[in-house]
Amino acid sequence: MNEAAVLKQIIERRRSIMPKEYSAAPIPDNILNEILSAADFAPNHKRTKPWRFKVYRGTAKNELGQVLAATYQQQTPPALFLEKKYLDISDKVNKSDTVLAVVINFSGLVPQWEEVAATAMAVQNIYLTCTANNVGCYWSTPEMKDHIGSFLQLEENQKCYGLFYMGMME
Ligand SMILES: Cc1cc2nc3c(=O)[nH]c(=O)nc-3n(C[C@H](O)[C@H](O)[C@H](O)COP(=O)(O)O)c2cc1C
Numbered sequence: 001m002n003e004a005a006v007l008k009q010i011i012e013r014r015r016s017i018m019p020k021e022y023s024a025a026p027i028p029d030n031i032l033n034e035i036l037s038a039a040d041f042a043p044n045h046k047r048t049k050p051w052r053f054k055v056y057r058g059t060a061k062n063e064l065g066q067v068l069a070a071t072y073q074q075q076t077p078p079a080l081f082l083e084k085k086y087l088d089i090s091d092k093v094n095k096s097d098t099v100l101a102v103v104i105n106f107s108g109l110v111p112q113w114e115e116v117a118a119t120a121m122a123v124q125n126i127y128l129t130c131t132a133n134n135v136g137c138y139w140s141t142p143e144m145k146d147h148i149g150s151f152l153q154l155e156e157n158q159k160c161y162g163l164f165y166m167g168m169m170e
Pocket of ligand 1: 138
């Protein structure tokens with residue numbers, strides 16, 4: 001297959017896949033590194049490279065799951081609280097091998113929307129590299145993302161734009 005045909009196939013095959021579909025197999029380190037370095041090739045104005053992907057695996061990932069679930073509980077009025085949703089939050093994290101926090105570092109050098117756009121392109125590079133390596137993944141943008149800044153250790157000019165779940169497919 002020529003390059004264009006391979007690219008077309010990967011683009012068309014890319015899907016959002018939920019953690020319940022992932023296998024328990026770990027993502028090999030070399031594949032994870034390839035996925036993360038693909039982000040760095042995204043176009044970005046004035047070379048600000050605004051994306052900051054914070055990588056959560058192992059114990060740090062467990063902590064993230066607990067923080068997300070606790071945040072949901074704190075932020076949800078008791079009348080709207082759903083036990084199933086609460087349990088699903090940490091379950092999704094547990095079933096993922098790796099979770100990325102999609103963070104944007106606003107440089108002030110270009111309009112903010114350009115740094116959001118550049119980061120979305122970096123996420124697409126990650127999505128496509130996951131697809132090519134049989135890694136399931138999806139970008140989730142729950143309300144909780146706006147309340148976990150201290151856990152993520154965000155700086156003043158940074159904002160979380162969601163969580164990116166990843167795990168090997170069978
Ligand atoms: C910026 C952005 C935010 C998203 N947030 C969510 C989300 O919060 N929950 C979710 O289930 N999917 C989310 N998605 C994934 C979309 O639901 C998914 O891309 C869409 O269903 C199309 O499926 P596909 O990716 O397999 O083509 C998001 C996608 C993008 C680009």
